[in-house]
Amino acid sequence: xxxxxxxxxxxxxxxxxxxxxxxxxxxxxxxxxxxxxxxxxxxxxxxxxxxxxxxxxxxxxxxxxxxxxxxxxxxxxxxxxxxxxxxxxxxxxxxxxxxxxxxxxxxxxxxxxxxxxxxxxxxxxxxxxxxxxxxxxxxxxxxxxxxxxxxxxxxxxxxxxxxxxxxxxxxxxxxxxxxxxxxxxxxxxxxxxxxxxxxxxxxxxxxxxxxxxxxxxxxxxxxxxxxxxxxxxxxxxxxxxxxxxxxxxxxxxxxxxxxxxxxxxxxxxxxxxxxxxxxxxxxxxxxxxxxxxxxxxxxxxxxxxxxxxxxxxxxxxxxxxxxxxxxxxxxxxxxxxxxxxxxxxxxxxxxxxxx
Amino acid sequence: xxxxxxxxxxxxxxxxxxxxxxxxxxxxxxxxxxxxxxxxxxxxxxxxxxxxxxxxxxxxxxxxxxxxxxxxxxxxxxxxxxxxxxxxxxxxxxxxxxxxxxxxxxxxxxxxxxxxxxxxxxxxxxxxxxxxxxxxxxxxxxxxxxxxxxxxxxxxxxxxxxxxxxxxxxxxxxxxxxxxxxxxxxxxxxxxxxxxxxxxxxxxxxxxxxxxxxxxxxxxxxxxxxxxxxxxxxxxxxxxxxxxxxxxxxxxxxxxxxxxxxxxxxxxxxxxxxxxxx
Numbered sequence: 001x002x003x004x005x006x007x008x009x010x011x012x013x014x015x016x017x018x019x020x021x022x023x024x025x026x027x028x029x030x031x032x033x034x035x036x037x038x039x040x041x042x043x044x045x046x047x048x049x050x051x052x053x054x055x056x057x058x059x060x061x062x063x064x065x066x067x068x069x070x071x072x073x074x075x076x077x078x079x080x081x082x083x084x085x086x087x088x089x090x091x092x093x094x095x096x097x098x099x100x101x102x103x104x105x106x107x108x109x110x111x112x113x114x115x116x117x118x119x120x121x122x123x124x125x126x127x128x129x130x131x132x133x134x135x136x137x138x139x140x141x142x143x144x145x146x147x148x149x150x151x152x153x154x155x156x157x158x159x160x161x162x163x164x165x166x167x168x169x170x171x172x173x174x175x176x177x178x179x180x181x182x183x184x185x186x187x188x189x190x191x192x193x194x195x196x197x198x199x200x201x202x203x204x205x206x207x208x209x210x211x212x213x214x215x216x217x218x219x220x221x222x223x224x225x226x227x228x229x230x231x232x233x234x235x236x237x238x239x240x241x242x243x244x245x246x247x248x249x250x251x252x253x254x255x256x257x258x259x260x261x262x263x264x265x266x267x268x269x270x271x272x273x274x275x276x277x278x279x280x281x282x283x284x285x286x287x288x289x290x291x292x293x294x295x296x297x298x299x300x301x302x303x304x305x306x307x308x309x310x311x312x313x314x315x316x317x318x319x320x321x322x323x324x325x326x327x328x329x330x331x332x333x334x335x336x337x338x339x340x341x342x343x344x345x346x347x348x349x350x351x352x353x354x355x
Numbered sequence: 356x357x358x359x360x361x362x363x364x365x366x367x368x369x370x371x372x373x374x375x376x377x378x379x380x381x382x383x384x385x386x387x388x389x390x391x392x393x394x395x396x397x398x399x400x401x402x403x404x405x406x407x408x409x410x411x412x413x414x415x416x417x418x419x420x421x422x423x424x425x426x427x428x429x430x431x432x433x434x435x436x437x438x439x440x441x442x443x444x445x446x447x448x449x450x451x452x453x454x455x456x457x458x459x460x461x462x463x464x465x466x467x468x469x470x471x472x473x474x475x476x477x478x479x480x481x482x483x484x485x486x487x488x489x490x491x492x493x494x495x496x497x498x499x500x501x502x503x504x505x506x507x508x509x510x511x512x513x514x515x516x517x518x519x520x521x522x523x524x525x526x527x528x529x530x531x532x533x534x535x536x537x538x539x540x541x542x543x544x545x546x547x548x549x550x551x552x553x554x555x556x557x558x559x560x561x562x563x564x565x566x567x568x569x570x571x572x573x574x575x576x577x578x579x580x581x582x583x584x585x586x587x588x589x590x591x592x593x594x595x596x597x598x599x600x601x602x603x604x605x606x607x608x609x610x611x612x613x614x615x616x617x618x619x620x621x622x623x624x625x626x627x628x629x630x631x632x633x
Contacts, residue, residue: 068365072410072450079368079410079450114616115601118364228630257605260598262413270411277604285606287596288415288436291569293609293632303608312611 001193002169002185009160009167012130013042013093015183020091020128023059025049036092036099047094047160051138051325055099055253056092060106060123061276063250067119068272069265085122094132094160098141098325101148102253103129104155105317109256113316119274128175133161135199137207140326142214142339148323150203151196161196168196214326216339218309220346222320226310230302230345238305238341239297241334246278248304248328248337254321257284279303305341359398359456363601366408366452367393374447378511380434381478382443383420385427388453399423401485402461402592402620405430406600408452412441416597418619419456420481422488431481431513457600458619461486461564461590470498470557474575476505476547476567480513482592483566487521494526498561501554502529505547505571509533509540530554547571548578558583565591565623569633576623589623593633 004012013022024045026037034049036056072079095103110120131152134141143149152159157176161168168188171177207215224230249255259277262270277284280300286292294300307313308321322338329337373385388394399405399419407430408414415438420431434443445451463486471490475483490497502521506512512531522529530550532543543550547567563584565575572591579589595607595614607614610629612621626633 070410075446075448079452081365081368081452083365110603113602115363115603117601117603256603258598258603259606260414260604262408262411264411268411277606279605279608285596287594288439293595299631306611307605307608310611 001188002171002180003166003188003192004169004185006162006165006167009047010042010045011183012158012169012179013045013091015179016091016093016128016130017042020089020126022091022093023056024093025052036095042093045093047132047162051096051098051134051141051327053327053330054251055102055325055327056095057099057102057106057253057256059090059092060103060120061256061258062123062274064273064275065119066271067260067274069269070272071266071269073268085119087122087125089126089128091128091130093130095129095152095156096134096325097131097149097152098143098146098323099253100129100131100152100155101143101146101319101323102325105254105319105321105323106256108318109254109316129156130158130160131156133159133196133200133203135162135203137203137211138326139211140213140330141207141211141324142216142326143324144204144207145216145218146320146322146324148319151200161199163192163195163199166192168192211326214324214329214337214339216322216324216342217346218320218322218324218342221342222309222311222314224345225306226312231348234344234348235299235302238336238344239299239301241336242280242297242301243334244280244282244297244300245333246280247331247333249278249280250276251327251331253323253325253327254308254317279307301336305338305345308338309342360393360396361456362393362454364454366406366414366454368450369453371445371447371449371451374445377431377513380443381431381513382434383429383431384442384445384451385429386451387428389450397428397456399428399456399485400460401463401489402482403456403458404600404615404619405453405455405457406597407442408454409438409441409445410450410452413438414452414454414598415439416595416600416615418482418485418592418594420484422485422492424489424492426488431478431484433478454600457615459617461592461620462562463489466562467496468498468560470559470561471500472556472561472563473500473502473504474547474563474565474567474579475503475513476571476575477507477511478513479565479567479571480504483564484514484517486564488517491521491524491527494524499557500527501556502527503532503547503550503554504530505532505534505550505567507534509537509542528554546574548575551578551582556582561588563589565589572633586624586627587622591621591623591626591633592619593621593626594619 036052110117134150156172159170369386375383598604602616
């Protein structure tokens with residue numbers, strides 16, 4: 001454990017920038033919204049910025065990513081294929097614990113199953129992760145319900161906690177420790193850790209009053225979703241409310257469905273692009289010829305919640321697929337973000353008044 | 356067992372050697388991988404599928420009709436969308452891309468010693484062909500083997516040469532029917548399940564493989580169950596929209612399974628619990 005003066009915290013980002021492409025929370029001047037973006041100058045990073053509007057999953061799973069380019073002129077001509085896997089070393093500076101959990105979900109899904117996803121692996125390789133403890137929750141947060149916050153517990157190289165005049169720095173890896181030693185940071189005392197723990201405990205108690213938009217008793221509905229005991233009327237209501245915009249999938253730190261398209265870049269050349277997709281779209285499961293095994297919108301909608309909350313699906317993430325960031329609730333025009341759906345299922349109601 | 360090479364992420368090129376017209380909008384493409392070493396190690400299991408790239412158009416999932424043994428590698432594809440349209444435009448000598456083979460495949464060892472019924476509606480015979488030819492090559496190890504094929508018209512009967520061969524193959528019982536006869540058609544007329552009585556379908560120690568359009572599938576399953584076949588003795592292969600073939604894109608998710616990695620071959624007992632249309 002180490003300490004660094006609050007004003008000096010970006011020195012760590014600065015040190016990382018010599019070796020890594022640094023990403024961090026940046027407040028966009030026009031909209032005032034926070035985005036987790038690549039920074040040219042580490043001074044753009046704002047560690048006290050609210051939770052980013054979109055998760056940092058685009059860094060390992062870009063919205064549109066060229067995975068291959070090819071050229072083929074037909075007939076006997078050879079097919080020139082160029083795989084396009086990128087392996088730039090990246091440092092994520094100031095990641096919130098929910099987003100780290102989302103990243104871990106993606107790791108387990110893309111790397112930890114029968115097939116390893118080479119595209120994801122190349123983007124995920126050589127990464128340095130610095131998390132930032134949420135000493136105050138935000139309006140839509142419910143990570144306390146999904147066991148993914150407010151402080152990161154594993155999977156980081158360094159974890160920062162704002163303990164007043166200083167940041168407490170915990171190293172979670174040899175790589176993290178080496179950086180702290182190199183920067184000759186002051187050692188922290190037990191009382192500093194005690195202060196961090198006090199702040200985390202306090203943060204948890206603040207959810208009741210701060211995170212007024214979101215509460216989701218996830219563990220209670222996992223059983224019902226797994227065993228199919230969630231009422232059909234609830235799914236129908238959820239389906240009626242769904243605009244099929246796909247926003248919930250795009251802002252979800254653990255949603256990773258993708259589409260693959262070959263787009264022409266010249267007469268005989270194409271780029272193979274991997275793009276985000278959403279299970280709420282009607283065309284998602286439609287086959288060539290028009291047959292679509294999933295027609296009604298409620299059928300497609302419950303798939304998403306099944307994917308996030310059933311035991312059988314959680315095997316791929318080794319935890320629930322929801323990380324409690326609350327972004328789906330924030331963006332959903334139909335008011336069927338995760339917390340509301342959890343409440344509908346739990347109370348077996350389709351009435352907004354009973355929430 | 357499938358110990359051959361699996362092409363996972365970047366397709367390998369293959370050259371189309373011959374093209375055969377099957378029925379309207381359906382052609383068979385014989386091909387081999389350009390990398391000869393790989394071609395030798397490219398082993399499939401019947402019931403598996405591959406992802407086929409048509410350069411400039413895209414990629415699609417397609418079932419494999421060749422038997423794993425002594426059969427020339429080929430795909431039989433109906434022209435049904437933009438990518439398969441582009442495939443149908445190709446000529447011998449043109450190149451395509453191949454990834455795979457993927458999926459679990461039909462059981463083979465598990466069904467030894469049993470009676471086998473194949474029920475194929477229309478181009479549903481394409482994925483079943485692999486298993487039929489495989490069983491034919493090992494006929495001694497099985498009981499009665501019945502192939503029941505129904506098509507819309509006599510012109511829509513798939514793999515006519517194979518059907519002829521199977522009709523005269525000792526120990527194979529092949530029945531053919533069409534929904535609508537044409538002048539000169541002397542065979543059966545009626546949906547494929549109307550053949551069941553004529554074929555004196557076995558029930559005990561029997562496995563049925565069913566593949567065809569959803570409406571045919573449901574009728575046939577109903578008939579088979581009525582006759583006393585157990586739901587775990589009815590086997591089918593499902594078709595889904597797929598983008599990756601390796602369990603990542605999630606397009607083929609059905610219930611708690613993925614058709615690409617857990618399927619495409621399921622028993623009817625499994626299909627019933629997946630909670631989705633066929």
